[in-house]
Amino acid sequence: MSPRAALARIRLNPHSRAVQRDLRDANDMHRSLMRLVPDHLGTSPRQTAGLLYRLDETDTTSTLLVQAATLDPSRLPDDYGHADVKDLTPMFNALKKGLAVRYRIVVNPVKTERLPLEQKGRRGKRIPLTGPDADHWWTSRAAEAGLDLHTVLPTPIAAIRHPPKGAPSIRHHLVRYDGTATVTDPDALTHAVLTGIGRAKSYGAGLISLAPEATP
Template sequence: MTVAAYLARIRLNPYSKDVQRDLRYATEMHKTLMRLVPDNVGDTPRQDTGLLYRLDDNEHESVLLVQAAIPLTPHRLPSGYGTVDVKSLAPMFAALRKDLTVRYRITVSPVKRERLPLEQKNQRGKVIPLTGAQADQWWTRRASEAGLHLHSSTATSLRPASSRRNDTHPIKHQLIRYDGTATITDPQALTAAVLDGIGRGKSYGAGLLSLAPVSPRAE
């Protein structure tokens, strides 16, 4: 069965005021990127269209990867926002098979729910961000559930993603990027994880899992 999904690679224009605003406030970035999918798609448009994104920074440029389950419309981005290339992810999904070694990259927002005493059993504890070894353990567990057996994993702490300062209830998501290699143990679970995203903060640039096969020579 062919899996329909699309990926836009946006090389951001650092001189664009829209880009500068969106890099400061993840909620604004989310609003801009939702222009890439049609309006009026449902009550939960990000979830309904499968839109996920990740910001990859290096010393030369900032690149946005935007994934969705429906065709993307780059012409709806603000003028001068960046250079956009769009491709189908169907060939990548078709290549996924058990025991294939892949390189991966993902930005996640690892958290746990606070445990409350028994007298508060009907209440929900607050969400606590995870860092260090606890975050690494979280990612290893979630990767396993997603059909990946990790061989290596390098963590990079990123700047937290935040909403605007004047929001009534400002939100921050702690972000960690993981890079490494892994073996596919369950292609079906992995396909679902790539399409759905992993963890919380998907409107804040977390959850998009990128995969690329490792050549035999590289192994």
């Protein structure tokens, strides 16, 4: 049985107050997008719904890609933006070993600080990775996800901020990667598409887009 997922492409209305609010605060964006999935999903609703999203921006437009098992864009404010929804089943069915693809993903490349032995049992800080270290992080995660990367084009993007109540604002360092690859493990890649890659999935990281690479 093919996995179940839908993808909404929402062209945001820059004049919408709800959009302006969500672009300022990742917590608000997360809350708005959780309205697209069913209610009462238990203690981990985002994970249960399979909700992932990515913000793609150009000089003139901002587009949200939102993925989940089921999506209902009518639950967003009327002036939020225009949404097109498609079933991802054909894409999953097309994933075969050796398939050449183009990809895009925003990730939060980090490593965990190694603590001295006397602090065994405690978790170190998460340290953002940049430059070649971030590229190596993505190449390694892509291999685990069933992709052999051919080209890797990194684009640093603005850090996502979300201010928890009564605490300093938290920043997530993000990098967008575009490039080409070959599918090496369709099952691992399907799992990665459905569950996302890396951390900060609630704040716009982890959603990978795939398309067959055009042949000359």
